[in-house]
Amino acid sequence: MIKKEKSTNLRVLDFHDRFYPHSSESLKDNDLAGWIRCWKKSIISVICEELGKKIGIKEIFNSDANILMELAENEGLRKKGIIKYLFERVKIDPVKIEIPLTESQLGLLQRAAENNGYIWVFIDDIDSNFDMSERTLTSIAAFYCACRKIVYDIPELRVRTTIRPNVWKVISSRFDPLSKVRQYLFPITWTVNDLEELLAKRIQHYTLNSSYSVSQKSNSDIINSLFTGDYDLGEGSRPPITVLSKLAKMRPRWLIELGKSSCNSAKREKRNSILDSDVKKSMNTFGENRIIDFCAEYHSICPNLRDLIELFRYGPVRYKNADLNNLYKSNSSRIEKIKIIGHSGKITLTEISDFLYFIGFLDIRKDLETDGYDIFSFEDSSTAPRNLKIEAQGYWELHPCFRDVLRAGGTEFTPSRSAKRRNK
DSSP: OEEEEETTEEEEEEEHHHHSOGGGGGSOTTOHHHHHHHHHHHHHHHHHHHHHHTOOGGGTTSHHHHHHHHHHHHTTSSOOOHHHHHHHHTTOOOOOOOOOOHHHHHHHHHHHHHHHOOEEEEEEOTTTTOOSOHHHHHHHHHHHHHHHHHHHHOTTEEEEEOOOHHHHHHHHTTOGGGGGTGGGOOOOOOOHHHHHHHHHHHHHHHTTTSSOOOTTSOHHHHHHHHBOSOEESSSSEEOHHHHHHHHTTTOHHHHHHHHHHHHHHHHHTTOSSBOHHHHHHHHHHHHHHHHHHHHHHTTTTOTTHHHHHGGGTTSOSEEOHHHHHHHHHHTHHHHTTOOOTTOOSSOOHHHHHHHHHHHTSEEEEEEOSSSEEEEEOTTTOOOOGGGGTHHHHEEEEEOHHHHTTTTOOOOSSOOOTTOEESOO
16 A cells, blocks of 8 residues: 655555565575565565556656556556557557566666655564564564665665564574664553553543543543552552553553453443452453463464463462473473474473563562562563573562463462562
8 A cells, every 4th residue: 555645755555465575485494695685676676566556647758667667567556558558459569668677676766766755665564473483583584684775775765664572582682683773673662651641542532422521631530530449469559550551461452452341341330430340350351362362473483372371270370480390290291282483302391481481471570688579571671581590589470461361379478468569
Protein backbone atom coordinates (compact mmCIF):
# COMPACT_ATOMS: atom_id res chain seq x y z
CA MET A 1 0.00 0.00 0.00
CA ILE A 2 1.27 3.50 -0.80
CA LYS A 3 0.32 6.81 0.68
CA LYS A 4 1.55 10.08 -0.75
CA GLU A 5 1.16 12.80 1.86
CA LYS A 6 3.03 15.54 -0.05
CA SER A 7 4.49 15.82 -3.52
CA THR A 8 7.97 15.32 -2.05
CA ASN A 9 7.22 12.33 0.17
CA LEU A 10 6.33 8.77 -0.74
CA ARG A 11 5.35 6.11 1.76
CA VAL A 12 5.70 2.39 1.10
CA LEU A 13 3.96 0.20 3.66
CA ASP A 14 3.99 -3.56 3.41
CA PHE A 15 4.64 -6.77 5.28
CA HIS A 16 7.61 -9.05 5.51
CA ASP A 17 6.27 -11.59 2.99
CA ARG A 18 6.51 -9.24 0.03
CA PHE A 19 10.05 -8.08 0.80
CA TYR A 20 11.36 -11.56 1.63
CA PRO A 21 14.13 -12.57 -0.83
CA HIS A 22 12.76 -15.78 -2.33
CA SER A 23 15.92 -16.02 -4.44
CA SER A 24 17.72 -16.98 -1.21
CA GLU A 25 16.53 -20.60 -1.37
CA SER A 26 19.93 -21.74 -2.67
CA LEU A 27 21.89 -19.89 0.01
CA LYS A 28 23.62 -21.69 2.82
CA ASP A 29 22.08 -21.17 6.23
CA ASN A 30 25.08 -19.24 7.61
CA ASP A 31 25.98 -17.22 4.48
CA LEU A 32 25.46 -13.75 5.98
CA ALA A 33 26.99 -11.88 3.02
CA GLY A 34 24.80 -13.78 0.57
CA TRP A 35 21.66 -13.10 2.59
CA ILE A 36 22.53 -9.38 2.75
CA ARG A 37 22.82 -9.22 -1.06
CA CYS A 38 19.48 -11.00 -1.50
CA TRP A 39 17.68 -8.74 0.99
CA LYS A 40 19.20 -5.64 -0.60
CA LYS A 41 18.07 -6.70 -4.08
CA SER A 42 14.57 -7.58 -2.89
CA ILE A 43 14.01 -4.36 -0.90
CA ILE A 44 15.24 -2.14 -3.75
CA SER A 45 13.08 -4.01 -6.27
CA VAL A 46 9.90 -3.58 -4.20
CA ILE A 47 10.51 0.15 -3.74
CA CYS A 48 11.17 0.58 -7.47
CA GLU A 49 7.95 -1.28 -8.30
CA GLU A 50 5.98 0.98 -5.98
CA LEU A 51 7.56 4.08 -7.49
CA GLY A 52 6.61 2.82 -10.94
CA LYS A 53 3.01 2.37 -9.83
CA LYS A 54 2.70 6.08 -9.00
CA ILE A 55 4.26 7.54 -12.17
CA GLY A 56 1.93 9.93 -14.01
CA ILE A 57 1.31 10.58 -17.70
CA LYS A 58 3.68 13.57 -17.74
CA GLU A 59 6.64 11.34 -16.95
CA ILE A 60 6.18 8.53 -19.49
CA PHE A 61 8.82 9.91 -21.86
CA ASN A 62 11.47 9.76 -19.13
CA SER A 63 13.68 6.66 -19.50
CA ASP A 64 13.95 6.11 -15.73
CA ALA A 65 10.19 6.42 -15.41
CA ASN A 66 9.62 3.85 -18.14
CA ILE A 67 11.84 1.31 -16.42
CA LEU A 68 10.03 1.84 -13.12
CA MET A 69 6.68 1.50 -14.88
CA GLU A 70 7.83 -1.75 -16.49
CA LEU A 71 8.77 -3.14 -13.09
CA ALA A 72 5.37 -2.19 -11.67
CA GLU A 73 3.51 -3.72 -14.62
CA ASN A 74 5.43 -6.98 -14.33
CA GLU A 75 4.28 -7.26 -10.72
CA GLY A 76 0.70 -6.37 -11.59
CA LEU A 77 0.86 -3.11 -9.63
CA ARG A 78 -0.34 -0.94 -12.52
CA LYS A 79 -2.28 -1.46 -15.73
CA LYS A 80 -0.46 -1.65 -19.03
CA GLY A 81 -0.40 1.50 -21.13
CA ILE A 82 -2.76 1.87 -24.09
CA ILE A 83 0.06 1.68 -26.65
CA LYS A 84 1.44 -1.58 -25.25
CA TYR A 85 -2.13 -2.94 -25.03
CA LEU A 86 -2.78 -2.18 -28.72
CA PHE A 87 0.51 -3.76 -29.76
CA GLU A 88 -0.41 -6.94 -27.92
CA ARG A 89 -3.90 -7.04 -29.42
CA VAL A 90 -2.55 -6.96 -32.99
CA LYS A 91 0.29 -9.33 -32.06
CA ILE A 92 3.10 -6.87 -32.66
CA ASP A 93 5.89 -7.20 -30.16
CA PRO A 94 6.75 -3.83 -28.63
CA VAL A 95 10.33 -2.98 -27.85
CA LYS A 96 11.08 -4.63 -24.54
CA ILE A 97 12.81 -2.70 -21.81
CA GLU A 98 15.49 -4.72 -20.12
CA ILE A 99 14.86 -4.96 -16.40
CA PRO A 100 18.10 -3.83 -14.71
CA LEU A 101 20.12 -5.64 -12.12
CA THR A 102 20.22 -4.45 -8.51
CA GLU A 103 23.09 -2.03 -9.17
CA SER A 104 21.05 -0.30 -11.92
CA GLN A 105 17.92 -0.31 -9.78
CA LEU A 106 19.95 1.30 -7.01
CA GLY A 107 20.89 4.10 -9.42
CA LEU A 108 17.24 4.49 -10.41
CA LEU A 109 16.23 4.73 -6.79
CA GLN A 110 18.96 7.25 -6.01
CA ARG A 111 17.83 9.53 -8.85
CA ALA A 112 14.16 9.15 -7.92
CA ALA A 113 14.90 10.06 -4.32
CA GLU A 114 16.95 13.08 -5.36
CA ASN A 115 14.09 14.32 -7.54
CA ASN A 116 11.13 13.46 -5.32
CA GLY A 117 12.34 13.87 -1.74
CA TYR A 118 12.18 11.40 1.11
CA ILE A 119 10.93 7.87 0.55
CA TRP A 120 9.57 6.23 3.69
CA VAL A 121 9.47 2.43 3.83
CA PHE A 122 7.60 0.60 6.59
CA ILE A 123 8.26 -3.15 6.85
CA ASP A 124 6.42 -5.19 9.48
CA ASP A 125 6.58 -8.75 10.82
CA ILE A 126 10.23 -9.43 10.03
CA ASP A 127 10.49 -11.68 13.09
CA SER A 128 6.95 -13.09 12.93
CA ASN A 129 8.18 -16.65 12.28
CA PHE A 130 11.28 -16.41 14.42
CA ASP A 131 12.94 -19.60 15.57
CA MET A 132 16.42 -20.45 16.79
CA SER A 133 17.51 -22.15 13.57
CA GLU A 134 20.72 -20.94 11.93
CA ARG A 135 18.90 -20.02 8.73
CA THR A 136 16.33 -17.82 10.44
CA LEU A 137 18.91 -16.10 12.65
CA THR A 138 21.10 -15.33 9.63
CA SER A 139 18.16 -14.12 7.55
CA ILE A 140 16.90 -11.67 10.20
CA ALA A 141 20.40 -10.36 10.95
CA ALA A 142 21.06 -9.88 7.23
CA PHE A 143 17.85 -7.90 6.79
CA TYR A 144 18.96 -5.19 9.22
CA CYS A 145 22.45 -5.11 7.74
CA ALA A 146 20.93 -4.70 4.26
CA CYS A 147 18.72 -1.83 5.43
CA ARG A 148 21.75 -0.04 6.86
CA LYS A 149 23.65 -0.40 3.57
CA ILE A 150 20.73 0.82 1.44
CA VAL A 151 20.11 3.86 3.64
CA TYR A 152 23.81 4.69 3.45
CA ASP A 153 23.64 4.62 -0.38
CA ILE A 154 20.38 6.59 -0.51
CA PRO A 155 20.30 9.29 2.20
CA GLU A 156 16.73 10.25 1.24
CA LEU A 157 15.47 6.77 2.10
CA ARG A 158 13.90 6.18 5.52
CA VAL A 159 13.23 2.59 6.64
CA ARG A 160 11.09 1.92 9.69
CA THR A 161 10.78 -1.62 10.97
CA THR A 162 10.41 -3.32 14.33
CA ILE A 163 11.86 -6.29 16.16
CA ARG A 164 10.99 -7.89 19.47
CA PRO A 165 13.55 -7.15 22.22
CA ASN A 166 14.19 -10.82 22.95
CA VAL A 167 14.85 -11.54 19.25
CA TRP A 168 17.25 -8.60 18.98
CA LYS A 169 19.20 -9.78 22.03
CA VAL A 170 19.64 -13.20 20.47
CA ILE A 171 20.79 -12.10 17.00
CA SER A 172 22.91 -9.14 18.17
CA SER A 173 24.91 -11.44 20.42
CA ARG A 174 25.71 -13.73 17.48
CA PHE A 175 26.39 -11.35 14.58
CA ASP A 176 29.07 -8.67 15.01
CA PRO A 177 27.92 -6.54 12.01
CA LEU A 178 24.76 -5.70 13.95
CA SER A 179 26.85 -3.54 16.26
CA LYS A 180 26.71 -0.94 13.45
CA VAL A 181 22.92 -1.16 13.42
CA ARG A 182 22.49 -0.65 17.16
CA GLN A 183 22.84 3.13 16.86
CA TYR A 184 19.64 3.25 14.82
CA LEU A 185 17.55 1.37 17.37
CA PHE A 186 14.90 3.20 19.31
CA PRO A 187 13.31 1.16 22.11
CA ILE A 188 9.52 1.07 22.06
CA THR A 189 8.57 0.44 25.65
CA TRP A 190 5.39 0.90 27.61
CA THR A 191 5.76 2.36 31.07
CA VAL A 192 3.12 2.32 33.75
CA ASN A 193 2.44 5.99 32.94
CA ASP A 194 1.95 5.13 29.24
CA LEU A 195 -0.49 2.35 30.09
CA GLU A 196 -2.26 4.62 32.57
CA GLU A 197 -2.85 7.19 29.83
CA LEU A 198 -4.00 4.48 27.40
CA LEU A 199 -6.52 3.04 29.87
CA ALA A 200 -7.76 6.50 30.88
CA LYS A 201 -8.35 7.46 27.23
CA ARG A 202 -10.24 4.22 26.67
CA ILE A 203 -12.47 4.93 29.69
CA GLN A 204 -13.08 8.47 28.41
CA HIS A 205 -14.15 7.05 25.05
CA TYR A 206 -16.75 4.78 26.66
CA THR A 207 -18.19 7.60 28.77
CA LEU A 208 -18.68 10.08 25.91
CA ASN A 209 -22.34 9.13 25.48
CA SER A 210 -23.10 8.81 29.18
CA SER A 211 -23.98 11.34 31.85
CA TYR A 212 -20.78 10.48 33.70
CA SER A 213 -18.11 13.05 32.80
CA VAL A 214 -14.39 12.39 33.23
CA SER A 215 -13.01 14.97 30.81
CA GLN A 216 -11.61 17.29 33.47
CA LYS A 217 -9.98 14.61 35.59
CA SER A 218 -6.37 13.41 35.57
CA ASN A 219 -5.53 9.98 34.17
CA SER A 220 -5.13 8.45 37.63
CA ASP A 221 -8.39 9.99 38.85
CA ILE A 222 -10.25 8.65 35.82
CA ILE A 223 -8.96 5.11 36.44
CA ASN A 224 -9.47 5.27 40.21
CA SER A 225 -13.05 6.45 39.72
CA LEU A 226 -13.83 3.18 37.92
CA PHE A 227 -11.38 0.76 39.56
CA THR A 228 -12.12 1.31 43.23
CA GLY A 229 -11.04 -0.27 46.51
CA ASP A 230 -7.72 -1.88 47.45
CA TYR A 231 -5.76 -3.76 44.81
CA ASP A 232 -3.31 -6.34 46.10
CA LEU A 233 -0.66 -8.50 44.43
CA GLY A 234 0.06 -10.30 47.69
CA GLU A 235 2.25 -7.72 49.32
CA GLY A 236 -0.04 -4.89 50.28
CA SER A 237 -2.26 -2.37 48.56
CA ARG A 238 -1.12 -0.92 45.24
CA PRO A 239 -2.67 1.60 42.82
CA PRO A 240 -5.02 -0.19 40.38
CA ILE A 241 -2.91 0.66 37.32
CA THR A 242 0.20 -0.86 38.95
CA VAL A 243 -1.58 -4.17 39.50
CA LEU A 244 -3.28 -4.18 36.10
CA SER A 245 -0.02 -3.39 34.28
CA LYS A 246 1.82 -6.18 36.08
CA LEU A 247 -0.91 -8.73 35.32
CA ALA A 248 -0.92 -7.64 31.67
CA LYS A 249 2.89 -7.99 31.41
CA MET A 250 3.07 -4.33 30.33
CA ARG A 251 1.34 -5.21 27.04
CA PRO A 252 -1.33 -2.72 25.90
CA ARG A 253 -3.63 -5.29 24.24
CA TRP A 254 -3.54 -7.52 27.28
CA LEU A 255 -4.30 -4.56 29.55
CA ILE A 256 -7.40 -3.60 27.55
CA GLU A 257 -8.61 -7.19 27.50
CA LEU A 258 -8.19 -7.50 31.26
CA GLY A 259 -10.03 -4.21 31.79
CA LYS A 260 -12.95 -5.35 29.62
CA SER A 261 -13.30 -8.74 31.31
CA SER A 262 -13.14 -7.12 34.76
CA CYS A 263 -15.80 -4.62 33.68
CA ASN A 264 -18.07 -7.47 32.55
CA SER A 265 -17.67 -9.10 35.96
CA ALA A 266 -18.76 -5.88 37.67
CA LYS A 267 -21.77 -5.64 35.33
CA ARG A 268 -22.90 -9.12 36.27
CA GLU A 269 -22.82 -8.02 39.91
CA LYS A 270 -24.76 -4.87 38.94
CA ARG A 271 -22.05 -2.56 40.24
CA ASN A 272 -20.87 0.73 38.75
CA SER A 273 -17.28 0.21 39.83
CA ILE A 274 -14.67 -2.51 39.33
CA LEU A 275 -13.21 -4.13 42.44
CA ASP A 276 -10.11 -6.20 43.00
CA SER A 277 -12.38 -9.24 43.19
CA ASP A 278 -13.62 -8.59 39.63
CA VAL A 279 -10.05 -8.64 38.35
CA LYS A 280 -9.35 -11.88 40.22
CA LYS A 281 -12.48 -13.50 38.78
CA SER A 282 -11.25 -12.65 35.31
CA MET A 283 -7.79 -14.13 35.77
CA ASN A 284 -8.69 -17.72 34.93
CA THR A 285 -9.99 -16.94 31.43
CA PHE A 286 -7.44 -14.15 31.00
CA GLY A 287 -4.57 -16.50 31.91
CA GLU A 288 -5.81 -19.19 29.53
CA ASN A 289 -5.86 -16.63 26.69
CA ARG A 290 -2.31 -15.60 27.57
CA ILE A 291 -1.12 -19.19 27.38
CA ILE A 292 -2.79 -19.50 23.96
CA ASP A 293 -1.00 -16.30 22.90
CA PHE A 294 2.33 -17.62 24.14
CA CYS A 295 1.92 -20.97 22.39
CA ALA A 296 1.07 -19.22 19.11
CA GLU A 297 3.89 -16.67 19.46
CA TYR A 298 6.59 -19.21 20.25
CA HIS A 299 5.27 -22.21 18.33
CA SER A 300 8.07 -21.90 15.79
CA ILE A 301 10.62 -22.28 18.60
CA CYS A 302 8.88 -24.84 20.82
CA PRO A 303 5.96 -26.65 19.13
CA ASN A 304 4.93 -28.39 22.36
CA LEU A 305 5.21 -25.39 24.68
CA ARG A 306 1.76 -26.12 26.11
CA ASP A 307 2.99 -29.46 27.45
CA LEU A 308 5.91 -27.70 29.12
CA ILE A 309 3.66 -25.08 30.72
CA GLU A 310 1.31 -27.75 32.02
CA LEU A 311 4.11 -29.12 34.23
CA PHE A 312 3.52 -26.14 36.53
CA ARG A 313 -0.18 -26.82 37.10
CA TYR A 314 -1.05 -27.18 40.81
CA GLY A 315 2.54 -26.39 41.76
CA PRO A 316 3.99 -23.55 43.83
CA VAL A 317 4.51 -20.01 42.61
CA ARG A 318 8.26 -19.98 43.33
CA TYR A 319 10.94 -22.62 42.94
CA LYS A 320 14.49 -22.88 44.09
CA ASN A 321 16.69 -24.01 41.22
CA ALA A 322 17.02 -27.53 42.65
CA ASP A 323 13.25 -27.82 43.11
CA LEU A 324 12.62 -26.77 39.52
CA ASN A 325 15.08 -29.38 38.27
CA ASN A 326 13.30 -31.98 40.41
CA LEU A 327 10.02 -31.00 38.73
CA TYR A 328 11.57 -31.71 35.33
CA LYS A 329 13.10 -35.00 36.50
CA SER A 330 9.81 -36.23 37.94
CA ASN A 331 8.23 -35.66 34.51
CA SER A 332 11.12 -37.04 32.49
CA SER A 333 8.88 -38.84 29.97
CA ARG A 334 7.22 -35.53 29.05
CA ILE A 335 10.47 -33.57 29.12
CA GLU A 336 12.05 -35.95 26.61
CA LYS A 337 9.38 -34.96 24.06
CA ILE A 338 10.07 -31.24 24.40
CA LYS A 339 11.79 -29.76 21.34
CA ILE A 340 13.37 -26.31 21.35
CA ILE A 341 14.66 -25.13 17.97
CA GLY A 342 18.35 -24.28 18.09
CA HIS A 343 19.22 -26.93 20.63
CA SER A 344 20.59 -30.11 19.12
CA GLY A 345 20.57 -33.38 20.96
CA LYS A 346 19.05 -33.85 24.39
CA ILE A 347 17.85 -30.64 26.02
CA THR A 348 19.37 -29.98 29.42
CA LEU A 349 17.33 -28.88 32.42
CA THR A 350 19.16 -25.54 32.45
CA GLU A 351 18.21 -24.91 28.82
CA ILE A 352 14.54 -25.51 29.62
CA SER A 353 14.57 -23.00 32.48
CA ASP A 354 16.48 -20.48 30.37
CA PHE A 355 13.92 -20.83 27.59
CA LEU A 356 10.97 -20.23 29.94
CA TYR A 357 12.81 -17.16 31.24
CA PHE A 358 13.50 -16.04 27.65
CA ILE A 359 9.80 -16.05 26.71
CA GLY A 360 8.67 -14.41 29.96
CA PHE A 361 6.82 -17.32 31.54
CA LEU A 362 9.29 -17.36 34.43
CA ASP A 363 10.88 -14.39 36.17
CA ILE A 364 13.74 -14.43 38.66
CA ARG A 365 13.22 -13.11 42.17
CA LYS A 366 16.07 -12.26 44.50
CA ASP A 367 15.39 -11.24 48.08
CA LEU A 368 17.58 -8.49 49.44
CA GLU A 369 19.37 -8.42 52.76
CA THR A 370 17.22 -5.45 53.59
CA ASP A 371 13.46 -5.89 53.60
CA GLY A 372 12.79 -5.99 49.86
CA TYR A 373 13.37 -7.90 46.64
CA ASP A 374 14.27 -7.52 42.98
CA ILE A 375 12.45 -9.04 40.00
CA PHE A 376 14.40 -9.77 36.82
CA SER A 377 12.81 -10.59 33.47
CA PHE A 378 14.46 -11.23 30.11
CA GLU A 379 12.75 -8.27 28.43
CA ASP A 380 13.96 -5.62 30.86
CA SER A 381 17.25 -7.17 31.96
CA SER A 382 20.20 -8.19 29.84
CA THR A 383 21.49 -10.37 32.68
CA ALA A 384 21.50 -14.11 32.02
CA PRO A 385 20.06 -16.39 34.74
CA ARG A 386 23.44 -17.92 35.52
CA ASN A 387 24.90 -14.45 36.15
CA LEU A 388 22.15 -13.75 38.68
CA LYS A 389 23.40 -16.69 40.77
CA ILE A 390 19.93 -18.22 40.75
CA GLU A 391 21.30 -21.45 42.20
CA ALA A 392 22.32 -19.87 45.49
CA GLN A 393 20.43 -16.64 45.99
CA GLY A 394 17.25 -16.56 43.90
CA TYR A 395 13.97 -18.14 42.99
CA TRP A 396 12.26 -18.93 39.72
CA GLU A 397 8.83 -17.30 39.87
CA LEU A 398 5.74 -17.81 37.71
CA HIS A 399 4.54 -14.55 36.23
CA PRO A 400 1.30 -13.49 38.01
CA CYS A 401 -0.85 -13.65 34.87
CA PHE A 402 -0.39 -17.44 34.67
CA ARG A 403 -0.90 -18.37 38.31
CA ASP A 404 -4.69 -18.59 38.53
CA VAL A 405 -5.24 -20.61 35.38
CA LEU A 406 -2.53 -23.08 36.44
CA ARG A 407 -3.90 -23.20 40.00
CA ALA A 408 -0.43 -22.37 41.25
CA GLY A 409 -0.22 -21.26 44.86
CA GLY A 410 1.92 -21.28 47.94
CA THR A 411 5.64 -20.96 48.32
CA GLU A 412 8.24 -22.62 50.46
CA PHE A 413 8.54 -19.38 52.39
CA THR A 414 6.14 -16.62 53.44
CA PRO A 415 7.30 -13.14 52.42
CA SER A 416 6.82 -10.26 54.77
CA ARG A 417 3.69 -8.25 54.03
CA SER A 418 5.85 -5.15 54.21
CA ALA A 419 8.42 -6.38 51.71
CA LYS A 420 8.86 -3.91 48.89
CA ARG A 421 10.08 -4.52 45.39
CA ARG A 422 13.12 -2.37 44.70
CA ASN A 423 13.16 -2.16 40.89
CA LYS A 424 9.53 -1.24 40.31
